[in-house]
Amino acid sequence: MRQNFINIEQAIKLPNTIFIDVRSENEFLEANIPGSINIPILNNEERSEVGRVYRQKTIEEAKILGLRYASCKLEQIYSKVLKLKKEYENIILYCWRGGMRSKSICNVLTTLQVKNVYRLSGGYKAYRKFVINYIQNHVKDFKFVVLHGLTGVGKTIIIDKLEEDNISVLNLEKLAKNSGSVFGDLLFEGKSPSQKQFESLLFNDLYYNDKKYVVVESESKRIGSINVPDSIMKSMKKGYHILIKTSLQNRIINIYSDYIKEDCKIDEKLIKCIKHLNKRLGNKNVEILISRIQSGDYEFVIEFLIKNYYDPLYKYSIDKIDRTDLTIDYNKINDAVDKIKDFIFSKNLDEGSK
Template identity: 30%
Template sequence: MATSMQTSWVDFFKDVDVIIDVRSPHEFAHDHIPGAINLPVLYDDQHAQIGTMYKQESPFSAKRLGAAWVSENISQHLHGHFQDKGKNYRPGVYCWRGGQRSGAMATILSAVGWKTKTLAGGYKMYRQHVVDALYHKPLSQMFIRVDGNTGTGKTSLLQMLAKNGEFVVDLEAIAHHRGSVLGGLGQKSQPSQKWFESQIYVHLQKSDGPIWIEAESLKIGKLRLPPKLWEAMCDAPIVMLESDSTRRVRHLSTIYDVDGLDAGEICEKLEFLRPLRGHEVVTYWQNLARAQNWSALIESLLAQHYDPSYRRSRQANVAAGATFNILDSSGSVDVELVDKLLTETRLKLGSHC
């Protein structure tokens, strides 16, 4: 029989083949250690019923029923996920605070013969590390902030840099939102604030060089940037992108895949701008959307909404960085222009890059 060992945060990830979160699916969906898989020992309804029984009936009755359900669920996992695992399989298991749920799974897995670790403090310990890193301690990583008007290719630049091996944190991809009134178009539902922060945290841990990141407002959709990340971004050197209106319109038409846009959805979202831009302007935009005159709509939104908003929010930083155009005449990102940007940025920042 192999042993089950409770380990600290530092040692938990060493010499394991998989991280298993045994909490309920709802808890897992809200936030978890990135890369973990979910093998619940209690499912959502079971977890809720046990909690109610513990408070309203008795701890003994709750534990007795809970033990039965936990045993049944672990049995199912043994016939499922663990069915083809060899004797050298090394799982790491955690629950809410490193208590009975992870202990039950670890006991059975160890009895089978697998060397099993549990995380002391469980998810709560992990979450504390995330909070310390993003809320309390200054970030040690160096950032390069990509700034510029809407449609100048900031997100496309980050994607190209990532493919070329640069360290990139794409906040809009993590947030499932492009950071504007129309930023949710074509996106999945936004994650929880905690899962958003977990993904930022793990991205930061992977970097050993400068991190390219897009300039954002403090909020991306419903999500807020963690304070220490926001501070680091504000202090970061800036690479400024610029381009003419025609290229920006063409670039945005491609990014938003205008042929697949829903005019009704766009009109609904444009309603939020009525108090800011006035009835006449918003009605004009909605009429362009209904007519599917996407180029005219994008051009007008840039001129009458996005560019004025950008000037107000970024005025203090406009002259702070080198300026580049990376779009060709069709609105596509030009590889040679990106190479030039990267070379000049490295020369300017010197040993930091």
């Protein structure tokens, strides 16, 4: 029976396409092709049992058991695919290596004459190899514009505003779901992605970007549990560097807006984080900060942390910047946004496309 094989480079260029990951739920959650949906042919427990039979008995017995588990799902899978076909022109099935699992589903759908169904050659493993190759060898095609500044100067706010104005940005903290500090988890809901998934999201943001540059916030190699790829770090170092400054009061306002403004459970979260600073700040100061949080005096807490934790911690990295191509000391944050846009246009970074 003829199947429509497709390689990953062809697949990601197809219009109006949905990827279906037929691996188990745990495999999908650990790492997947961004935007794909999970329709397991074997669920977590079934996959584990088939693997056990494969190891302890025979390949034939494992295949028979796999067929038994899969056969009862075929009607449901077919029904889901028909619904997806109403929205998507092309459907691409993948498993770990493009083997038995995706092959079996593709055979069924081809027999039932579902059009434009493809089997991804090499599966997720081939996709992963493509992502790694792109990050290692093509990140250098972009010119990086790196924003530096002490905590609270509004780098993330500026990145968001630039993106709204159709300026090309790469928000590493958003992709990692962590802002990289002891309070790093507070800004984002849900768990951080795995390293593999982070790199896939990073790949997506760059591969589908038709600009020749990206604006990015200065980061250390590690953001929470995520490691920023070496190629990104090297490109950041070679890029343009903009230092952002503003008043202490503006920094307090920015941090309040980011971390506290709309979170009804912020007290509990802040206190949990503050307790991790006993060694650095001392027990007495931590007790004072907890008391101020409980009384709603967030400005005191923010100012204290800026002066006694963040600035001493990060000032050294600011001083280590090799060169600064532009320094912006703003009163209103929109002025900083406009000056960065002017800088991009003055360097002709926005002309043409890749």
